[in-house]
Structures are given as structure tokens and as C-alpha cells.
Amino acid sequence: MKKIILLGPQGVGKSTLANLLEGKQDSFVDKTVVPEYIGDVLDTPGEYMEHRIFFGRFQVLATEYPIIGVLIPCKFDNIYIPPNFMSMFPNKKHIGIITKTDIGDKHDIEKCRLLLNQAGIKECYEISIHDPESIQKLKNIIA
Numbered sequence: 001m002k003k004i005i006l007l008g009p010q011g012v013g014k015s016t017l018a019n020l021l022e023g024k025q026d027s028f029v030d031k032t033v034v035p036e037y038i039g040d041v042l043d044t045p046g047e048y049m050e051h052r053i054f055f056g057r058f059q060v061l062a063t064e065y066p067i068i069g070v071l072i073p074c075k076f077d078n079i080y081i082p083p084n085f086m087s088m089f090p091n092k093k094h095i096g097i098i099t100k101t102d103i104g105d106k107h108d109i110e111k112c113r114l115l116l117n118q119a120g121i122k123e124c125y126e127i128s129i130h131d132p133e134s135i136q137k138l139k140n141i142i143a
């Protein structure tokens with residue numbers, strides 16, 4: 001059953017997370033150039049969030065998934081999400097996923113939460129590949 005579609009800038013950790021969610025711990029993650037179906041997870045290229053021209057395509061892909069996961073790296077300087085972006089996706093569960101918390105602090109995480117909140121996402125989770133519990137918690141939410 002299709003579970004979640006991931007959206008986020010290049011290098012945020014979407015493909016890594018998609019593989020972890022599907023129990024593929026040691027797969028090699030290359031640059032994602034097209035949407036990739038990894039089990040029940042749909043991994044998308046960073047461009048889908050970075051360039052407006054892809055928003056429509058993402059919207060079509062998202063129709064089949066009950067959850068949209070928007071990933072933001074703990075440390076970022078230049079990420080733009082249109083205010084209330086999630087209103088493009090009514091009737092879905094929206095979750096924010098703050099990645100790479102191993103390289104950031106509380107202040108960085110707060111900044112991410114604010115950005116996600118402005119996009120219309122209230123429910124946020126913090127993850128790190130070095131904290132298996134954080135991945136497990138997310139798995140349980142998505143299941």
C-alpha cells in the first residue's frame with residue numbers, strides 16, 4: 001500500500017530516508033533524477049521543491065499517497081517554501097521531517113519548525129541516520 005511521498009531540497013536526505021523506511025539499510029544512494037518508487041515510498045528529485053515548474057507534476061504524483069513528507073535539513077541557509085504551500089494538497093496528512101539533527105542544535109531545529117509551520121505543516125519530526133530510534137518513530141507514524 002502506498003504510504004508517503006517525500007519532498008525536499010537536494011541533499012536533505014530523502015533517498016537515504018526512503019531506503020531506511022523500506023528496510024534497505026545499506027543501499028547506495030545516488031543523485032535522484034526522476035521520481036523513484038522505493039517500496040511504498042515515493043522519492044522525488046530535489047528540483048521538485050526547488051523549481052516552481054515541477055509543483056504541478058508533484059501535485060499529480062502526490063494524489064496517490066495519503067501522506068506528504070516535507071524534509072528540511074537542520075542546517076540550511078536558503079530554502080524557500082511558498083507560504084501555506086500545503087493548501088495545494090487538501091485531504092492529506094502533512095508531516096515535516098527535520099533531517100540531520102546530528103549536525104545541528106536546538107536553535108537550528110526551531111528555525112526548521114518555523115519554516116514548516118509557515119508552509120502549513122503543524123506535525124514535525126526530527127531525525128538523524130545516527131539515531132535509529134528517530135527513524136523507528138517515524139516508521140511507526142507512517143505505517
Ligand SMILES: Nc1nc2c(ncn2[C@@H]2O[C@H](COP(=O)(O)OP(=O)(O)O)[C@@H](O)[C@H]2O)c(=O)[nH]1
Nearest residue numbers: 010011012013014015016029100127128129130
Ligand atoms: N550527518 C547526516 N548526514 C545524512 C543524514 N541523512 C542523510 N545524510 C547524508 O546526506 C547526503 C545526501 O543524502 P540523500 O539521501 O542523497 O539526499 P537527497 O538528495 O535528498 O535524496 C548523503 O551523503 C547522506 O549520507 C543524517 O541524518 N545525518
Ligand SMILES: [Mg+2]
Nearest residue numbers: 014015031032
Ligand atoms: Mg535523492
